[in-house]
Amino acid sequence: MAMGGVCRAALLRVLVLHLAWALVGGQVRYSVPEEAKAGTVVGRLAQDLGLEAGEPEARRLRLVSQGRPASVEVSGASGALVVSSRLDREELCGKSAPCSLRLEVLVERPLRVFHVELEVTDINDNAPVFPAARKNLSVSENSPAGSRFPLEGASDADVGANAQLSYSLSPSEHFALDSQKTNEQNIVPDLVLTKPLDRETLSVHRLVLTASDGGRPALTGIMELVISVMDTNDNAPQFNQSVYKVQLPENATEGTLVVRVNATDPDEGINGEMTYTVTNFLPLSGKGVITVSPRTGEILLTSALDFEEVNVFHFRIEAQDKGSPPLSGHCRVVLEVLDVNDNAPEVFVTSLSVPVPEDAAVGTVVALLSVSDRDSGANGRVRCTVWPSAPFGLVSTFAGSYSLVLREALDRERVSEYEVEVRAEDGGAPPLRASRGLRVPVSDVNDNAPAFAQAVYTVLARENNAAGAELARLWARDPDEAGNGRVSYSVSESGGGAAVSGGGWRPASSYVSVDAESGRLWALQPLDYEELQVLQFEVRAVDAGEPALCGNATVQLFVLDENDNAPVLLPPAGGGPGAGAAGSAASGADSGALWAWATWGAPAGQVVAKIRAVDADSGYNAWLRYELWEPRGKGPFRVGLYSGEVSTARALEEADGPRQRLVIVVRDHGEPARSATATLSVSLVEGAQAALAAASSGSLGAVLRPAEGGAAAAASAATTTTNVWLVVAICAVSSLFLLAVVLYGALRWAPRAAVLSGPGPATLVCASEVGSWSYSQRQSRSLCVADGVGKSDLMVFSPNFPPPPGSAAKEVHPEAPALQETVSGAPFLPPSLPYFLPILPSPLAPCFPFCCPLGRRWCEPSEPHLHNL
Structure with a gap:
């Protein structure tokens, strides 16, 4: 009974300790033999942890690895702990016993950590192993019986009974085995000579030493013992x-x-x-x-x-x-x-001649290179290539030396620098490679002439510009560099000029100059449209290379007219008393007094006088209009807006008085407008006196006013000679009438092209809104708005440069086709200018462009005399 009580107390203590460990330490403990197959169930982990069915997967039950990966895992569905990979106790714990693995199990929702201890038990999977398969022993043939020879024992990687070894020796007449226990587990065998040896009988004894472990079944290891019987030393090795x-x-x-x-x-x-x-x-x-x-x-x-x-x-x-x-x-x-191919080739640059001029000849040596490889035989034979393959190549001069030569012509403007790589490869297997990069810049030579962006530049400049004003900027491109690409500009001495009014020729360099560095074209003096309308010259661009190269461009400078001239009154036609008088150029200045006669009872529309004026400008700036300034209101006379003819506005009556003073302003269409003033005195006389006065003056028109008292003397003379001059007046009027009819018929039925164009193809150039006109130096035909006065308001010429497509004229005015039918040749309109094209009258109502108001295609019925122009 006492012994039973002691056993129960010991068992109770073990249970208490196990419970305490489960609550505080590992909580769960399992045991698995080593070398268990993958998938072997170690234990029902989820059940042992108190989890219900389905909870392991829901609460994500898993192992947390620490350090080396565990050889077990948790099955997600069942929550069982299973073997996942090979378990080797000797690898995990070596000779340590017991072999326990501590694992951590993590459960989420809520988060908890459990400790699991897994003991890997040993199985007899390792046989005893001797240090060597054979052991040589030398025993003197004179060794006494009982001599002991220690042997090396075997070792077993297992533990416990599986590692407890016992030794046995194969049967021998002369030797026996004596095993001595050094501790509880290790046994050391000794070979004991039991009987003296006789070398002459047997010189070598071969025995087998067997080691057996305590496993079930037992595993064994053997070692051969070679025992040599030694004799005396009488032979050298x-x-x-x-x-x-x-x-x-x-x-x-x-x-x-x-x-x-x-x-x-x-x-x-x-x-x-x-x-x-x-x-x-x-x-x-x-x-x-x-x-x-x-x-x-x-x-x-x-x-x-x-x-x-x-x-x-x-x-x-x-x-x-x-x-x-x-x-x-x-x-x-x-x-x-x-030798093995363990050394890569080496590339050395012996000499490098850079930069290479772009005009270098093919075959020029750029660099000298040497190649070496410390290996021998095929491993030391090196072949070289150059990349890219153009424009350079390699030439082998002698063993291990190469020349980098030029294979193709260079062009610095296309490629200014080359990155060349020399590649070397030996003949080993596998081959070794090396490379050396070379930077080869290309130096410039002067092989590109400056080139302007345009062959012809069209430049517009207003007259009266300030001296030194910039007209344009020219630029020529030279792709060369440094001095070879540095361009200087100049006006070519033989590049052109212009014919000036009044005759003569002036070179272009007297009008314009170009800045040598910037290409800025500027005026040397103010330009005058009345003197110069177009200037054509050449600008030369020269680089600073050696030798220098140059390029040319033609510049056509068109001078745009400005309203800088006031209208000027002309003397009466026929050279009357006032011939040669001129109006003042100042705006609004009185040009002097003119006089004319008018007959009492003259009907409305009868021409009394004609005011003539001219403007040195062109286009709108020279388009004149005549306005009756005084008297204002409904006077007996009126002035043609563009003809300058003074005619009766109604029948003259005695209530109008013997003399009418008319102040007529002649104004151009410029901005601002300029004007001149004419004063016309119209004397109202009888019909016979008017005829005599007209005959004595030689024409029907305005004349200068005579001195004080001259009118009375003229009237007296006319009275005394009425009978004589009446016949003369009738004849003169009849002649003038007949001449007017003939001229009207000739002008009415003559072809328009005969008036507007000369020999050769003609091109019509029209005025712009700012009053400038294009012209040609070759051929010009002019139309006039007054007798004896030549104007360049509308000119037809043969151009000295190719006209653009005819479609440009259609953009000017909707009535352009009517004009093209009248004028021979296609109209030319410079593309950079806005144009105003006056509309020529139709054959049914002929009217010249500057005779009719703007936009009208026929003249007023009250101006029948305009048709006679």
Whole structure:
């Protein structure tokens, strides 16, 4: 009973300790044998942790690995702990026992951590292993019985009973086995000589030592015991070869077996046991290359080989026995190092001649290069290429030397610099490669002339511009660099000029100049449209190269008219008394007094006088209109707006008085407008007196007013000679009427082209809104608005440069086709100017452009005299 109570108390303590560990420490403990197959269930982890069915997957039950990956895992569906990979207790714990693994299990929702202890139990999966498969022992043949020879025991990686070893020896007449226990587990065997040996009877005894473990079933390991019976030392060791020749590649790793030398000694026992040493290193650097095993004679490589440094090593090996006195033998080892392709080629630039001028000839040497490879044979044969393959190439001069030469012509403007790579490759397997980059800049030569963006530049400039005003900027491109691309500009001396009014020729350099550096074209003096309408010249661009190259561009400078001239009154036609009088050029200035006669009772529309004026400007600036300034209101006279003819507005009556003073303003259409003033005195006389006055004046028109009292004298003279001059007046009027009819018919039926165009093809150029007109120096035809006055308001010419497409004229005015039918040749309109094209009258109502008001295609019925122009 006492013993039973003690057992129950011990069991109770174990249960309490297990419960405490479960609550505080691991909570769950499992055991699994090593080498269990994957998928083996270790334990129902979810159930042991108190989780219901389905909870493991819902609460994401999983292992948390720490350090090395665990060989077990949790099955997601069932929550069981299963083996996932091979379990090797010896690998996990070695000789430690027991072998326990601590695992952490994580459960979410709520988050909790459990500790699981997994014990891996040992199985007998390792057999005993001896340090060597064979053990050589030398026993002197004179050794007494009972001599002991310690043997090396076996080892077993298992633990416990599986590692408890026992030894047995194969049957022998002379030897026995004595096992001695050093501790609870280790047993060391000793070989005991039980009977004296006789070398002459048997020189070698071969026994088998067997080690068995305590597993079920037991595993065994064996070691062969070779026991040599030694005799006295009367023979020296002898090598089987006097010279050992060995070849090793230079990339052999350390520890490589070079050769095993072997020496034999006919003696037995200690007299036949030898030790090997190496001596006589040649070269001395080979001392650290090899080492020899003193017992086995194995020569091992101890450092890296380098064929490029030493390709042959010589060693002497000595074998010495352990006899007394010891005897020795010698042999020689020759180690030949074989080359491997372990050195890449090297590329060196011996000479580099840069930059290369872009006009360098094909075959020019750019660089000298040398190539080397420290390897030998095919490993040291190098071939070179250049990339890119153009425009350079490689020429081999002699072994290992190359010239980089020019294969194609260069163009710096296309490529200013080349990045050349020289590539070298040896003949090894696999081949090694190397490359060397070269930067080859290309130097510039003056092979590009400056080029203007346009062959012809059209420049517009207003007259009266300030001296030094910039007209345009010209630019020529030269793709060369530095001085070869630095362009200077100048006006060509033989590049052109202009004919000036009044005759003569002036070069273009007297009007314009160009800045040598910037190409800025500026005026040397104010331009005058009345003197110069167009200036054509050449601008030359010259670079600073050697020799210098140049390019030319033509500049057509068109001068735009401004309203800088006031209308000027002309003297009456026919050279009357006032012939040669001129109006003032100042705006609003009185030009002097004119006088004319009018007959009492003259009907409305009868022309009394004609005011003539001219304007040196052009276009709108020269388009004149006449306005009756005084008297204002409904006077007996009126003035044609564009003809200047003074006619009766109604029948003249005696209430109008004997004399009417008319102030007529002649104004142009410029901005601002300029004007001149004429004063006309109209004397109202009888019909006969008017005829005499007209005959005496020689024409029907206005004349200068005579001195004071001259009118009375003229009237008196006319009265006394009424009968004579009446006949003359009738004849003169009849002649004038007949001449007017003839001129009207000629002008009415003559072809328009005969008036507007001369010989050769003609081109119509119209005025712009600002009053400028294009013209030609070759041929010009003018139309007039007054008798005897030539105007250039509308000119037809043959151009000195190709006209643009005829479609440009259609954009000017909707009535352009009517004009094209009248004027021979296609109209030309400079594309850079806005144009106003007056509409020519139709054949039914002929009217010249500047005779009719703007936009009218026929004249007023009250101006029938205009049709006679």
